[in-house]
Amino acid sequence: MSQVARNISIIGSGPSGLYTAYHLVKKANTIKVPINIKIWEKNPVPFGLSRYGVAPDHPEVKNCEDTFTTMFREYEELSAGFCKSLQFIGNTIVGQPSMSSATNPFENHVALKSLMQTEDVVVLSYGCNGDRRLNIPHEEECSSVFTSRQFVNWYNGQFDVALSDKFMKFDWSKVRKVGIIGNGNVALDVARLLISNQVKELWGVSDISTVALEQLNKAPIESVKIIGRRDFSHSKFTNKEYRELWELEKYGIFGNIISTEFDTLVKDIKAPSNDRVMMRRLEMSKEYLLPFDQRSKKNYKKVRPPIERAESKKHWEFDYLLSPVGINMHPGTKDLKSVTFAQNVMQKDGSLVQSDSTVTTDFDLLITSLGYKGEPLEEFGELGIQFDRSHVKNIDGRVLSNSDVPIPGLYTSGWINNGGQGVIANTMQGAFQVADRILEDMAAKPIHKKSTSNAELNTQLPNQTTWADWEEINKKELQKGKAQGKNRSKYITVDSVMNVLKTN
Ligand SMILES: Cc1cc2nc3c(=O)[nH]c(=O)nc-3n(C[C@H](O)[C@H](O)[C@H](O)COP(=O)(O)OP(=O)(O)OC[C@H]3O[C@@H](n4cnc5c(N)ncnc54)[C@H](O)[C@@H]3O)c2cc1C
Structure with a gap:
């Protein structure tokens, strides 16, 4: 029987x-179970943070997009005929209208409840769409404080913010000193872009939003300070991102590290350690801090900086053991003047104590890079889906109800599963594991009643975009990019996407 x-x-x-x-x-x-897959996406185009998060000068990271394209083109062969259909349904938000409704008049809405009633399996893979905050006075009110999520979305041309006044009307020409709170990879991406904002070679050829780059180019940025609550050894960045910051010296941009603990660590660099990542990090720091001719390893003598460190007007630096406690604005304005930090002390047991001493540093722009925050969909309460702080509560991807039992047919993968952690390789591994659980559960239940129910799901929505539409947009973006000497020129309004599709 089929x-x-x-x-x-x-x-x-x-x-x-x-x-x-x-x-x-x-x-x-x-x-040996045939499947139909539908992928619902609120944007008219696919790829989430691969398109709207990953730094524009990291095109190689976006190679996963080629795998996905092959999947859409060849799903029948790849599945040996078991995948009967694979549909991309763009411009369609699952759940309540989002903030994007304001910038996307074409957005369709589909209730999660209706998907759960009609589909055999529903997977929540909608990422982390909120901001973690410092929760200190003036954070939201000050016009020169951006969260890294908003800022990254803006320069990557994400529809919700690509033309937002917050960035487009901001006076970039006054920005000389930037503070970044947090020292994960996103903070380093942002630091790299800001301190090298006028290096055409890096950004002019990338797929960064052209209008954002025009604004950024106006900023005469001289210093970017990357600030962490804990000490150097607790820095969150990876060595790959760290190396890229140091390598900006080929454009005359130099780095520095303010940390007593770092000096001690460097002195001990020859002491054997099992922490190879930290040893590498220290070696890299030590070598790059030396004048070019005094470096001992070939690795760090590849490109001679065009100027000496002392002559450079552009620096980035790490500062440690500081927690922001106050945002100070210029009197009578909403413009940032300075940030006050409490000084922290690391205890022997690794805990952190905030002291009474404070320091105040002048900045023209502050980026808070504290991580992306997962948020529940509005229907979770009604549907009894458990949400825990920043992620959908689950066991091995099986979503839990408020009474801690798995909800049949409901799964979660990616950042909304784990609260916003991991690079694409981790995300891929996690997604594969969740897909394995889905297959196991499907195999264990030979016929699911929903497959045979009469309930119909409308998948022909008024302004939905399809995979074929995306292929058209992709082609046009690559063509536009080529004409401008860039690897891609993105459409940054939903209107422009819809116009292209209308005229085809
Ligand atoms: C700034 C930044 C830089 C990064 N750089 C790198 C890097 O260099 N290398 C690397 O390997 N990794 C990098 N990462 C990590 C990588 O982007 C993540 O691991 C990955 O994108 C997580 O995938 P996801 O599908 O869980 O979430 P997302 O990529 O956020 O995808 C979620 C998707 O769901 C859609 N969506 C949201 N809500 C709804 C809804 N209600 N209905 C329908 N659709 C919805 C969103 O529009 C989005 O397309 C970076 C992340 C950030 C933030």
Whole structure:
């Protein structure tokens, strides 16, 4: 007897949603169950943070997009005929209208409840769409404080903020000193962009939003300070991102580290340590802090800086053991004047104590880079879906109800599963594991009643975009980019995307 195909809906077309789909496509034949997959995406175009997060000068990181494109083109062969359909349904938000409704008049809405009633499997892969905050006075009111999520979305041309007054009307020409709170990889991406904002070679050829770059180019940025609560050894960045910051010296941009603990660590650099990542980090720091001719290792003598460190007008630096406690604005304005920090002391047991002493540093712009925050969809309460601080509560991707039991057919993958952690490789591995759980559960339940229910799900929505539409947009963006000497020129308004599609 031929099997009834199971209907699977995935919410979000970022790396987690698409890697979940990819694994289901590739493995459906192992359980011999035919499947139909629908991927719902609030933006008219796919790829989530691969398109709107990853730094524009890291095109190689976006290679996952090629895998996803192949999947859409070849899902029948890849699944040995078990994947019967694979649909991208763009411009369609699952849940309540979002803030994007203001910038996307074409957005469709589909209730999560209706997906859960009609689909055999629903996967929540909608990422982390909120900001973690410092929660100190004037943080939201001050016009020169941006969260890294808003700022990164803006320079990557994300529809919700690409033309937002917050950035477009901001007086970039006054920005000389920038503070960044947090020292993870996102903070380093932002620091790299800001301190090298006028290096055409880096950004002019990238897919950064052209209008954002025009604004950024106006800023005569001289210093970017990256500030951490804890000490050097607790820095959150990876060595790859760190190296890229140091390597800006080939454009005459130099780095510095303010940390007593760092000096002690460097003195001990020859002491054997099992922490190879830290040893590498120290070696890199020590070598790059030396004048070019005094460096001992070939690795750090590849490109001679065009000027000496002392002549340079552009620096980035790390500062440690500081917690922001106050944002001070110029009197009578909403412009940032300075930030007051409490000084922290690390205890022997690794805990942190905030002391009574404070320091105040002048900045023209402050970026808070504290991580992306997961948020529940509005219907979670009504549907009894458990949300824990920044992620959907789950066991191995199986979503838990408020009474801590898995909700049949409901899964979660990616950043909304784990609260916003990990690079694309981790996200991929996690998504594969969740897809394996889905396959196991499908194999264990030969016929799911929803596949045979009469309830209909409308997948022909008025302004939805399809995968074929995305392929058209992609082609046009690459053509526009080529004409401008860039690797891609993105459409940054939903109107412009819809116009292109209308005229085809
Ligand atoms: C600034 C930044 C730089 C990064 N750089 C790198 C890097 O260099 N290398 C690397 O490997 N990783 C990098 N990462 C990490 C990588 O981007 C993540 O691991 C990955 O994107 C997480 O995937 P996700 O699918 O869980 O979430 P997302 O990528 O956020 O995808 C979620 C998708 O769901 C959609 N969505 C949201 N709500 C709804 C809804 N209600 N209905 C329908 N659709 C919805 C969103 O529009 C989005 O397309 C970076 C992350 C950031 C933030």
